[in-house]
Amino acid sequence: MSFDRLIKGIIKTQNPTVAGLDPKLDFLPDYIKEEAFAKYGKNLEGAAEALFEFNKGLIDALYDIVPAVKPQAAYYEMYGWYGVRTLQKTIEYAKSKGMFVITDGKRNDIGTTMQAYANAHLGTTEVEGERFEAFGSDALTVNGYLGTDGVKPVVDVCKENDKGLFILIKTSNPSSGELQDRILDDNLTIYRTMGDMCEKWGEELKGESLYSGVGAVVGATYPEQLGELRKALPHTFFLVPGYGAQGGGAKDVAPAFDENGLGAIINSSRGIMCAWKKEEGLNPKEYAQAARREAIRMRDEIVSYIGEIKG
């Protein structure tokens, strides 16, 4: 139940990070693109096939040292249904290597529609009495603006299928405060109010650990709020974007963790995917090894702040 599987992976690898798989064509070595374009054409299909090859290489290089991947749905939808097929194949491949997969889709709706999203990404879909996995991810990011009607259907699917969700609380972008930092009439911020709702929703998804299956997205770019929320939300596991390219460093994300080094997973996307571009003279065919080196550097940097991760 809940995030127990994710937490086990973090402890096993002693690595509280997740590799974001948000591949743009620009991030790919030419040889991968050329091969795919030759086979499928210079079009959405060719691009989508190139992305899958790239992801596969990254997963092969990372699965024993990084516990999770986080594909961002937008970068797959860009390539139409071909791209969405690559998303599905990427999830399947990462799971076959034992990784925990978080689909970053920020989905939101109500009632049976939200249930459809939850079944799509975390559960199963019934066709004539038989059930099929559409995407089969382990966790999904969710936008909670619609309230309980938009979250409860996901919690129910998570309960049945041993999955989890992360609700957006305080996002990493500069303008996140326009709404999220506004003060309500009880003197709490909107992001804190959303956080309190996560604690409440999480009561239905308790696992073996302290943390429920209802996590929260809190940006690395707001270290003060990270610390505030860690104290205020003791059962809410954090997914922390904004490390690296967006400006957050290891010191900034340290407040997201509890005294056991648990309670958060830090995402890096471009830092890992584009590491090969930063190593001078590197053969592009070794892009995945460069990603592995960056993942190890990031792990060591973060662990130097939080120490050994204890179960």
Add this chain to the structure above:
Amino acid sequence: MSFDRLIKGIIKTQNPTVAGLDPKLDFLPDYIKEEAFAKYGKNLEGAAEALFEFNKGLIDALYDIVPAVKPQAAYYEMYGWYGVRTLQKTIEYAKSKGMFVITDGKRNDIGTTMQAYANAHLGTTEVEGERFEAFGSDALTVNGYLGTDGVKPVVDVCKENDKGLFILIKTSNPSSGELQDRILDDNLTIYRTMGDMCEKWGEELKGESLYSGVGAVVGATYPEQLGELRKALPHTFFLVPGYGAQGGGAKDVAPAFDENGLGAIINSSRGIMCAWKKEEGLNPKEYAQAARREAIRMRDEIVSYIGEIKG
């Protein structure tokens, strides 16, 4: 620019409604399912192909009297990438019949990621210097919880491609008030604050009409707020869900319109899609004709409250 094309369609058909295409397998006549399953198997692919046939029949029966369709992404994602392919084919087919297509995806993210969603659904994707339409819809629903960083990229893509967006303000579900009705420290509700942001964002997407290309989603189930927001947001076009199955009636949605009968489009999904189940003794092969009859009934009911729609 903006919603001018949608508004022209509404005036031409004298019908301010949109047919929601949220097809569940249960909504389909058996003969469509049987044919698709025989050809593609009783699986996600067979289901997705059946949904497309069903949609096609509905579009054929509605395109001359209903100006727009609104496919809900969740019901397609449920069937994996096969379902997403049906979404793309449905959009293409509806556009070929001259309908305005609103993809109800409630997408949200920031910066280049939000740009990827906008390109996916409303713009084009570049592959080696050539640009391809991934989904090619006319408008997209967007969740604005992340602030301007999450909306500006969509506005930019809309500007370039003559498209529009609808931001969630006050949703139709019972628990929408948990967050959206909360009062901020300036005594305004969150939904009103989000509405004011729509007016501001809309300044960049002005068209020929009074209304900008940044619309808002306001539920039919909250008629009082509909009226309040119509007055407060004179340049914001409303997409109104919740009519019919969710309990809103024609009287409830009347306050969404201005004195010219413009300013809003009312969605009906189940009411239209499942009309054939309510006509006793109907041959299921005539499901689309039943949908047409219900669409005409709905149009006449709404127009009886708002009168002639003037350009």
